[in-house]
Amino acid sequence: MIKEEFDAIVIGAGMSGNAAAYTMASDGLKVLQLERGEYPGSKNVQGAIMYANMLEKIVPDFRDDAPLERHLVEQRLWVMDETSHTGIHYRSDDFNEVKPNRYTIIRAQFDKWFSRRVRGAGATVLCETTVTELVRDAKGKVIGVRTDRAGGAIYADVVVLAEGVCGLLGTRGGLRKMLKPEAVALAVKEMHFLPEEVIEQRFGVKGSEGCVIEAVGTISHGMAGLGFLYTNKESISLGIGCLVSDFAAKMESPYGLLDALKNHPSIRPLIAGSEVKEYAAHLIPEGGYKAIPQLFGDGWVVVGDAAQLNNAVHREGSNLAMTSGRIAAEAIIQLKRRNDPMTKRNLALYKTMLDKSFVVKDLRKYKDMPALLHTNACNFFTTYPRLMSQAAQNFMRVDGTPKIEKEKATTAAFIKARSRLGLVSDAIRLALAWR
């Protein structure tokens, strides 16, 4: 099929793959990018919030033509029980800036745009092509790939695995281990379409301003999970995700959770009358720092979700993906300039550079959080949300009960649910994991 040899083959056209392909092609490297979908984005699913700063570092003028939905001026963090939500809202006019910080995007559209930029930079992008195997030389160095298209292997100096969370090639090729059910979440999402002005009214936004809600609580039925609602221009992305291990242990259905969330009295009015146009599901790496696999080897590097680079606490993924793709590309460019071979030893430069970036620094900060949330899912996602809700209601409801008695009742409820020791130990463990 393709006789020529490339400087680099990038597998996958998601955030990390596009970032890597764009960066290398812009520098003049001969890049082939392979994507199994009909078009870039057709297999990709995200909430989605895109962080401008990380994209600016790759495509400085992205605002000129990228399909952006709304720039975020308001973030609501909710703790929910069956009938209520208690929330922290942050809204600031400071987010109405010339170059806004965060945007909602629709991945299929965004990825098509990014891919046009990748082609524009000079890379060859081949869609509808599933890579089936990595090709190695006698010493085990990765020297190319085989695909499901007719023809033989395609060769390159280095292969960038941007194959996404499932990471079939890497796991089957022995580059990294299979994901564990407790280190990955399954999220389901629906696209609810509503007229632009209805969204503006319901969320108190105007123009391209946007609002997002992220919620924990009884909505995840005692599992470690998160619900989200993101406003796009003419649609709302509504979804919920929980750890795969929890889903399996509890035999819960993800669509059942999503349907319950849609009917929650705090969510229902926000999506009333909407037309659902798509239902999607995707995995999210949740293992954090301790789950990061080997990132480089002879003739290969791995980036993005395939490398488990996802910050579950801050719900950041695509920016880590983009940044890891860019940094891997920059490392490869440096080696290329020096005419250094793409050996494991030389490609260690990618990890050295990544370790110095926010990507690894942030993940290291929260290295103990996944284990804490996994083992305490019931307390953090059910017991405390119920207690918070009761406390808030007790505080708000005026019924003639003396305030001192109300406060005592609230304190007693917390102690009854978790015991004094339990409360202190939960607080300490959370603080330690956060630090």
Add this chain to the structure above:
Amino acid sequence: MTNPVRILRVEDKLYQNRYLVDSGRPHINVRPHEQPSANLLALTRVCPAKCYELNDKGQVEITADGCMECGTCRILCETSGEIEWNYPRGGFGVLFKFG
């Protein structure tokens, strides 16, 4: 109080999605078994596209046409060999319009 949101069956949810089904070449297969393991049985509830169902002998069967290629079943059942999982051929499978 707004009216309850209409709940669609999973089959109807999937009907809104676009697929290009590779007829006769399912990308996931379940290994023949007498009784499903706990993880394999869980797929009948956990698969977001409800691809896995119990037959009247209590065995788990798959119809992969509505698969969204999330990989949940692979995480739960590939290591034990109970399912065989691959991506569809290039261009086939789910085609997200929004994603």
